[in-house]
Amino acid sequence: MSAFLALLFRNRLAAMGLAVIAVILLLAMATPLLPLHDPDVIATADRFMRPLSEGRLLGTDHLGRDLLSRLLHGTRLSLAVGIAAALIAAVIGSAIGIVAGYFGGRTDNVVMRGVDMLMAFPYILLALAIVAALGPGLMNALIAVAAVNVPFFARNIRGITVGLAGREFIDAARLAGMGHTRIILTELLPNVLPVIVIAMSTTVGWMILETAGLSFLGLGSQPPQADLGSMLGEARSAMISHPHTSIVPGLMIFLIVMSINLLGDGVRDALDPRLRSGALSRPRATTLVRRQGATPPATDDLLAVQDLRTEFQVGKRNYRAVGGVSLAVKPGESLGVIGESGSGKSVTALSVMGLVASPPGAITGGAVRFQGEDLIGAPYEALRQKRGDRVAYVFQDPLATLHPLYRVGQQLTETIRSHRNLSKSEARMRAIQLLNDVRIPNAERRVDDYPHEMSGGMRQRVGIAMALANEPDVIIADEPTTALDVTVQAQILCLLDDLRRERGLAIIFITHDFGVVAQLCDRIAVMYAGRIVEEGPTQAVLGAPAHPYTRRLIACVPELGGGRRELAAIPGLPPVLDDLPPGCAFAPRCTKAEESCRQGEIPLQGPALHAVRCLFPERAP
């Protein structure tokens, strides 16, 4: 509760709303004690005195009555009526909701049908009908407003009650022989009460406004009694000649409603855990770049990631997801990047085209060069023209990564037309062709399917077709088969490999699956805690792993037909990326670690192509 209040007050606007409504409430309560003029004394000689006249702080109205006094009395009345209506609606509505939710079955059905019917009316029609039947008057307006809001409470509270009614403590109470009335009053009500109070606090402003509205129409409080609505209604005829008589009560209604709205927003935000962590922020079109240090010089690789650093800032903590990674591919080459979850391999992949969500992500160093041209910090349009055209992605979960409401053909043609000047029908032909290329049967028909109408394997083929759409030079496949079952996995991987051979693509596979890299990749890079710990030709790394981490990672993989072998899990957990120890990040989990492993920077080195970041490699590479 105190945490909730702290959150509420951290929201300055909510605190302001609370302060304003508190002042208004205090004034309303103290009104009879204040030295005010009688609100109903008519003095025609003093009509329409302007605000700040002598002895009349807010002036007088069309009958010479003191406006300040009338305003405070009117506020008092409006608040009282609005709060009373909210209480009545809450009590009756909650009672209906609890009964319907607790008894369920036919009772629930009949009651909720009735509630639905009441909700089928635009609210004011119902209120008007009730006032029409009962006759104009403040009491009747109160009844009308309360009645109109009963369905809202009934529906909300029923929903909560249905959830509670099936819980164990209700069953226990029943088994203990408690009667329905007692269960409802002693077991259900205390649990539902907070919800009722919150629902009331969010609707009370609304009800004050509604009663003021009915009074404004002349259907609520009748003269000489006046609430804020009828003050405004009476002042309307003199609005053009003497606007202050309208503005004074109007502003008061506005202040009351706004402060209650602010407070309500604060309550809602404080209760919504997603907002609490501040997670609801949108990623920009490209990743933020805050690059420090020099940019490495260009190389002749097709795509080169050079000393890349990507960080995430969450609150005050800085997570170094990628800490100086260098990778490169040549045309037709396939590179596997392997590592556990959280090793930074996906973030590396997404950094290439500036697709890391930011906030919270930012690229803080290094370069990504495509044919020598640095993409980090490149203007948005330059980057966009390469995305999906020269460098394309295949993502992991095709159900989440394909747009759910566009047909797959639309998504393909859009990708094509973003880069090429083709007509819609030409692009559609090309889309069908692409679906054929990735071996989707009945491509002419499937092109009009929505993603949810396809199987997982088919969707992943669509993902690949999309990556191929503009005949890119590089495909970055981020765990392209993790979400699929084994036979489909094999098909998809073969497909990618065939395409690579046919078209001379470079492919970067991001995966945690040694089977995939063994089958497809020319070279392997192993990542741990945001850095590459070992890199080399596939056979060399798999056959003779040099880094203790790589060796133990391979030992984790069960071997088919390899007899019964003890699977060796790696003890401990990967390090937390906001507080990396100096030296080797794997040292705390490594059996061979020495004191020197925990000090200073350890370089990635080794003869020829097989490099390792370890002071005591397993075997001389």
Added chain:
Amino acid sequence: MGGYILKRLVSAVPVLFGITVIVFLIMSLIPGDPATAILGSYATPENVEKLNRDLGLDKPMVQRYFIWLGNMLTGDFGRSFSLNRPVIDVVLERFNATMILAGTSFVLCSILGILAGVVSATRQYGLADKAITFVVLIGISVPSFFLGMMLILLFAVNLRWLPVSGMYAIYGGGDLPDLIRHLIMPALALAAVATGVIARLSRSAMLEVLRQDYVRTARANGVSERRVIMGHALRVAMVSIFPVLGIQAGFVLSGAVYVEIVFQWPGVGRMLVDAILTRDLLLVQGGVVFVAACYVLFNIAVDVAQCLLDPRIKT
């Protein structure tokens, strides 16, 4: 789709039936003798009895309800005694004016609200976002009748840009430009609250969608940012915005009552208030049933459109 529409229409029948029952029950709440209520306390007993007979009030309640229902089904909503015209004629004429006002407001609040929400979401925590959030907060807090009065003061009285009230100029008006000039202020006053509500919702819906993986896919494919926002993201956000548009339509229709009074707009809301004050109960009853029925049908249209919007819904 045709089957779904039919199913929804059939499911509306009990709701419409229920609406007539509710209105009928409310109207029979009238304390005392309705004829006395209409004629006033100075009426002679003979007149009261005659009116009771004319209104069919001497019959039992259930019978009265079915007579009333049967008459309505044949288009006979009774006769307004204060206007001395058939209720249905008056309601249709006034409903037309309300539709012009509420319809314009509804289109206005949908477009402005969604646009403001999208801009706000894409510039989150930026200057535009803060400005929109502030205006929206004021918009949802100011009562439409007060806003209407302030608009009149500013634009009609002080600046003299727009006519003070009414639907057409009394002399020489009647064409479309004249209607539009009269429509601007009431439509704005009526749209304000709904625009604010829709803008808030659109903002949070867009923020939710922009974090999704398929938005990243679209960006990875090199789709332009404009299309990512206004196409991919908004398309999905619309699925959650749309039902709220339906709910807001009900609020716009409700708010029309106040705005019609402030701007002397000859709509059905003003008619109802006048009818209540003159105790023309048949007119109230007919007007309420007619508008509520239209609203039910409108909501069915919203549901059907929602199905078109989201192919994942099984129809």
